[in-house]
Amino acid sequence: MKISDFKQLAHEKLKLQFSSNEVNQLLTILIEERLSLNRLDLIKVGDITLKPEHELRLITDLNLLAQNKPVQYILGQVNFFGLKLLVDENVLIPRDETEELVALICEDYRLKQANPARIIDFGTGSGCIALSMAKVFPTATVEAWDISEGALGLAQENAKLNQIEIDFQRKSILAEQLEENQLYDLMISNPPYIPPSQKMGMEERVLQYEPDLALFVDEKEPLLFYAAIVKMAKVNLKQGGSLYFEINQYLADQTLSLVSEGFESELLRDLNGNSRFIRAIKA
Numbered sequence: 022m023k024i025s026d027f028k029q030l031a032h033e034k035l036k037l038q039f040s041s042n043e044v045n046q047l048l049t050i051l052i053e054e055r056l057s058l059n060r061l062d063l064i065k066v067g068d069i070t071l072k073p074e075h076e077l078r079l080i081t082d083l084n085l086l087a088q089n090k091p092v093q094y095i096l097g098q099v100n101f102f103g104l105k106l107l108v109d110e111n112v113l114i115p116r117d118e119t120e121e122l123v124a125l126i127c128e129d130y131r132l133k134q135a136n137p138a139r140i141i142d143f144g145t146g147s148g149c150i151a152l153s154m155a156k157v158f159p160t161a162t163v164e165a166w167d168i169s170e171g172a173l174g175l176a177q178e179n180a181k182l183n184q185i186e187i188d189f190q191r192k193s194i195l196a197e198q199l200e201e202n203q204l205y206d207l208m209i210s211n212p213p214y215i216p217p218s219q220k221m222g223m224e225e226r227v228l229q230y231e232p233d234l235a236l237f238v239d240e241k242e243p244l245l246f247y248a249a250i251v252k253m254a255k256v257n258l259k260q261g262g263s264l265y266f267e268i269n270q271y272l273a274d275q276t277l278s279l280v281s282e283g284f285e286s287e288l289l290r291d292l293n294g295n296s297r298f299i300r301a302i303k304a
């Protein structure tokens with residue numbers, strides 16, 4: 022089978038799930054990865070006949086895509102803020118917005134000409150936020166909590182892979198407190214924030230493959246995680262320290278109201294213009 026035959030087959034097989042542009046993007050990612058070629062080399066080699074092992078691998082990938090499996094889980098890795106991170110079904114696939122949040126935090130500290138010495142990431146998943154912070158602020162101590170053993174295992178592998186040290190802890194945001202005398206410069210969280218009633222608008226492949234534990238929150242108390250973290254920030258964030266949240270844009274004002282007292286806080290928009298982040302500086 023030539024590359025062009027494989028592409029034709031893929032367009033036929035995936036036409037109900039993806040637009041033609043999306044299929045092209047997925048094919049480029051898969052072919053580059055499976056043939057170990059970069060984009061330029063792929064153009065240079067042209068329409069070659071696939072080796073049997075590559076053909077078998079790509080057909081398997083195609084069948085998984087047809088079953089809605091996200092390409093990131095098929096490949097088992099993503100690039101996030103210059104880091105290579107392993108991902109599997111224990112962790113949320115890191116989103117572009119989260120990378121935006123990390124970039125925003127870095128820019129804030131660059132402008133302040135300061136470096137946070139002690140950082141905590143609540144609900145770390147793959148470790149994407151904690152690892153990025155530790156990479157950008159190499160002298161900082163970084164702690165990261167998650168309740169999921171599977172997520173923490175993978176986050177630990179990611180730390181090893183990138184030769185970064187993080188103090189990972191299996192702790193529940195809802196059940197544990199930080200020790201009263203422990204003070205942090207920077208707290209960050211992208212906690213679960215989707216009430217089940219919002220499932221309707223979500224992509225099938227997210228619902229089918231990504232962990233419910235990472236996505237959903239109690240319908241009646243959708244801001245539960247934020248409230249618990251703000252409570253800890255009131256005790257354990259240094260004066261002048263920063264708290265950043267990724268938030269549900271449909272609950273933006275309610276989430277902001279949690280940090281209306283004791284913080285100078287504001288809603289920040291993502292590149293699509295949606296209110297997706299909060300920055301709160303402790304007064």
Ligand SMILES: C[S@@+](CC[C@H](N)C(=O)[O-])C[C@H]1O[C@@H](n2cnc3c(N)ncnc32)[C@H](O)[C@@H]1O
Nearest residue numbers: 115144145146167168169193194211212213235
């Ligand atoms: C939206 S995901 C964010 C993952 C990662 N920080 C990111 O931005 O891609 C939320 C994370 O919170 C974790 N989580 C859910 N309930 C928790 C709890 N009670 N305490 C600590 N972590 C929790 C989930 O396992 C998941 O990894």
